[in-house]
Amino acid sequence: MREAISAAAAPDDRRASSASYAHDLRAQLLSLEGQHHEAADALRLALATDEGNPYLLTRLGEEYSLVGDLTRAESELRRVVTLHPRYYPGRMMFARVLLEARRPARAQVQLRQAIRLKPREPEAYLLLAQLHLDAKANARAVGVVEQLAKALPGEISGFRRLGLALTERGDAARAQRMLSRALERDPGDVESLIALARLHEKAGRLQSAEDCFARALERDPDNAAMLDAAGRLALRLGSSVRARAYFDRLLANAGDPELAVQVALVFLSAHDSGSALEVLDAVRKGRGGSPRVSFSAGLVHERMQHFEQAATAYAEVPDSSSLADDARTRRGICLSRAGQHAEALKLLRASLSAYPGDTELEVQLARALERGGEPELAVATLREAMKREPRPDVLEALAATLKRQGRAAEALDVLRDAVARMPGDPAPRYVLATVLLQQGDEAGALSWMRSVLQVEPDHAPALNFIGYLLAQRGRDFAEAERLVRRALALRPDTGSFLDSLGWIHYRRGDYPRAVEALARAAELEPEEPVILDHLGDAYQRVSRPGEAADAWRRALELLARMPEAADPADQRALIERKLKLLPTDASGR
Structure with a gap:
């Protein structure tokens, strides 16, 4: 209470007297126009009729600092704290000038004096915390903000600002603690929630990160950046449903067809072609379509073997578009795959005529x-x-x-x-x-593929071919694994190469490692029936019949659409036989 009375008695609100008011007003106008030298001259005239006025002296020190004359600024502000030691604005301005002059120790003295004068005013605490941060004394900065929290129990800016600053400096543990303290006081503080979400995401705590974004969206439901981030996190967590909810709101608010293409690419990168297609087709049906949306929809339909739908999407691309030539070619290919040969040949010949x-x-x-x-x-x-x-x-x-x-x-x-x-x-x-391998000449195939490596030792597909063939024939697993791992080192995250590695593990009897490699291969190439067939075999060996059945059923769906992908030729019949041998509840019968 005494501190409050003392602070109220301090002459913090003293302004210019009536005699100097005109000069002070002119100084303010000149400062706003950026004429700081002229503003300082006007303030000196004001001080001639109002000598020692702390407000005018502080303003004069500020104008000197704005023109870079820190010596004169410091001189004027020292007069303020000497003549008016309880004048809070003078202490604060003096501290800022000392910081600009790179005198942090002296600035710290002034800031602590300011805190004593006004212990419930956040400004001095925050500047002192920043001073400690700049000196890489993060623990001291935390201590200052804790002191502010005790003095002003409902205040969160200290925790929030320090949390953000510590995040930028890579001090994740302290940053998380400060942001969590801010949210204890205001659970809906959007800025703190976003920063905390980023920290969680960087640390791999994806669910916690999404939860933070969801809470922030309750306060700011149309924030595009947060909707995008939350949607991506939901996808990484395996929930296309939640991702669609976030992205649908994002697209509804934006009304930008190009954004739909970006969202579709996000779904494709998560190997969710179905959701990508739903996003693009929804835009095509509405009023916000564009040539790029139609072309992208065509690519996804084509990837999913929906050839007639792909051709329809490509046909929507107008001749005036820069994508028109590519759309015509792809439409011709799709019509050919759909059995509409006359129109397909007409389009492909037109493309070849344009690009002989x-x-x-x-x-x-x-x-x-x-x-x-x-x-x-x-x-x-x-x-x-x-x-x-x-x-x-x-x-x-x-x-x-x-x-x-x-x-x-x-x-x-x-x-x-x-x-x-x-x-x-x-x-x-x-x-x-x-x-040669397709004709059953295994020895000739191996011999010629080894000759590929003689010409190009780092030919990744050849390395993989030999490794897979050795494993398939149950020969020299050590060499097979060495070759496939070398291929993966050259082309990491290649689904077919990971399939070979998984199959090597499978043939060796190391079924858990086979599941690990094959599951990753299926993530990378979700529409490759051979990989799914292998994955089903591996799941069955580790007593996961339900997942085996799911993998085999997905393989059958793909083979129904593209029978030419079967390897061996009777692969579909072999998978159907394996499904029939599963327990009834696992196979879904």
Whole structure:
């Protein structure tokens, strides 16, 4: 109580006298205009008629500091604290000038004096805490803020500001403690909740991070940054439902079709193609569509083997769009896959007319010709492309086309001729090895694939091929694992390589490690039936029949859409047999 009375008696509110008021007002106007030298002159005139006025002296010191004259600023402010030792604003301005002059010890003295004058005023505490932070004395800064909390029980700015500052400085433990203290006093403080969420996320406490964002959104439900962050966290936690709730609100508020594309990409990165498609299709049905939204929807539909829907989405891209050419090509490919051969060929030929000599387009045109019942024309198209530019993708397409037409020997001749013409190129050797394996020539496949490594020792697919083949045949697991791990070191997080590693573990009988590798492979390539088949086998071995059944059923769904992905050819029948052998409750019957 005595402190409160003393503070009230201090001349903190003393302003300029009536005699100097005009000069003070002019000084204020000049300062607002950035004319600080002129403002200082006006204040000196005010002090001529109001000598020793603490308010005017403090203002003069401030104007001097604004023009960088710290010596004169310090001189004027020293007069203030000498003549008026209980004048709080003078103490604070003096402390700020001393800090700017890099005299933290003297500034600290003035700040502690200011705290004694007004123990319930946060400003001095906060500046003193900042002083300690700048000196890397984080513990002392915490002590000052704790002192403020005792003096002013309902105040949270100290805890919040120190928590934010400590977060920036990487002192996560103290930052979390300060932010938690702020939230104890105001559970809905949005700034503290956001900062605490970021800390939790960085520490891997994803659920706690999402909870913080959810609490912050109760106060600020349309905050775009928080909705985006909460949606991403929900996805990382495996909840597409919660993620959709956050992202749907984000999109509804934004009204920006391009944002829908970004949200769809987030879902795709989480291997949730279905939700990505729902987001894009919802925008297409509304009024906020755009060429990029339609094109992106086409890509996702195509990825999910929805070829007719993909073609429809690509058709929405107008000719005036920069995406028009790509959309026309992709539409042609999808129509070919959907069995609409005449229209597909028309579109692909139009694309090739616009980009003559584009070998990728020639490969796609040849595949469409083959699907449309013109295999000879497909082969001729690819041979012509090979003459002009013997690229690996064209060679592989030619060999595959010949093999599908029952002309495997001719395919091998083409490949051997390519190896002879391009002895330093690993691509013909690689394709030759794959064709030999498809024909059942395991020894020849291994020999040619090893020759790939002689030409290019770091050829990751060849390393993986050999490793997987050795494991599949139950031969030399040590070498198989060494080769596949080398492939993964070259191309980390490659689903097919992780599948090989998991299969090596499986064939060795190390089923827990097989599950770990295969589950990660399935996350990376969720629409690869071979990986899902292997994962189901591994789950069954570790007595997780329900998850085995789920993996096998997903593999069957994919094989129904793309039977050409079966490996071996009777893979679908083999999976169905495995499902029938599961217990009734596990297989879902």
